[in-house]
Amino acid sequence: MKQKIAMEDIMPLIREQLMQNGQVAFSPAGISMRPMLEGGRDTVYLERIVPEQLRKWDVILYRTPEGQYVLHRLIKKTESSFTTRGDHHFYSDRPQTFDTLIGRIYRFERNGKPHSVQDLSYRCYVWFWMMSYIPRKGIRCIGCRCRKLLKHN
Numbered sequence: 638m639k640q641k642i643a644m645e646d647i648m649p650l651i652r653e654q655l656m657q658n659g660q661v662a663f664s665p666a667g668i669s670m671r672p673m674l675e676g677g678r679d680t681v682y683l684e685r686i687v688p689e690q691l692r693k694w695d696v697i698l699y700r701t702p703e704g705q706y707v708l709h710r711l712i713k714k715t716e717s718s719f720t721t722r723g724d725h726h727f728y729s730d731r732p733q734t735f736d737t738l739i740g741r742i743y744r745f746e747r748n749g750k751p752h753s754v755q756d757l758s759y760r761c762y763v764w765f766w767m768m769s770y771i772p773r774k775g776i777r778c779i780g781c782r783c784r785k786l787l788k789h790n
Contacts, residue, residue, distance in 0.1 A: 641666070641677070644706040655685045655740055665708050669723030670696070673762070674708075679747050681708070683740035691719065694763050696742040696754075699733055708742075712767075724766060727774045 647663065654661035661683050666676040673696075674681065683698055691697070695711045699721075709721035709730060718732040744753050752759055 645704075648700075648706065651683070652739070655683065659685045660743070661740070667708075669725050670708060670710075671725040673724050673766075674745060675747075679745055681742050682744040682746075684743045686738065686741040688714075688719075688735040688738065691738075691741065694767060697721065698739040698741075699737040700739060701731075701733065701737065706739075710763075710767075727770075727777060 644666075651661050651663060662680055663683075664677060664680050665674060668676060681696075686697075691711060691714055693711060693714065696708065697711055697719075698706065698708045700706050707721065707730065709723045709726075711719055712722050712729060713720040713732075715732075718734055719738075720729050720732045722729045742754060744751055746752070754760075
């Protein structure tokens with residue numbers, strides 16, 4: 638039986654495992670990384686990382702200044718900050734400083750089957766998903782407008 642535990646409660650363990658072993662696994666919650674990750678179903682494997690190792694489109698875990706833990710895809714990196722966006726979202730998160738960075742996904746499991754972020758199938762998925770952002774956003778806007786029109790008729 639899976640037990641749901643708040644990130645605030647397990648974060649000390651996650652940080653400890655990252656410091657001691659350089660990696661840790663947990664099951665994330667939420668829908669912001671759909672379709673890649675499904676909260677409560679999938680398991681992610683994080684590795685400790687330094688900002689210089691970050692690459693565009695990595696999925697990273699960080700903590701916002703407000704205390705919220707976020708597992709989103711890196712879409713922009715500058716010398717002093719980074720910006721992320723959930724795969725399920727059409728808006729970017731606010732830029733964050735590198736001191737908020739906790740780790741980067743190097744693998745995930747779905748239904749017990751492991752998927753490395755180095756696999757060609759994963760890299761193709763990421764490329765397609767990120768390249769289709771603008772068309773997906775446009776289609777969603779059209780759908781929203783159609784629903785509004787139908788609702789008013």
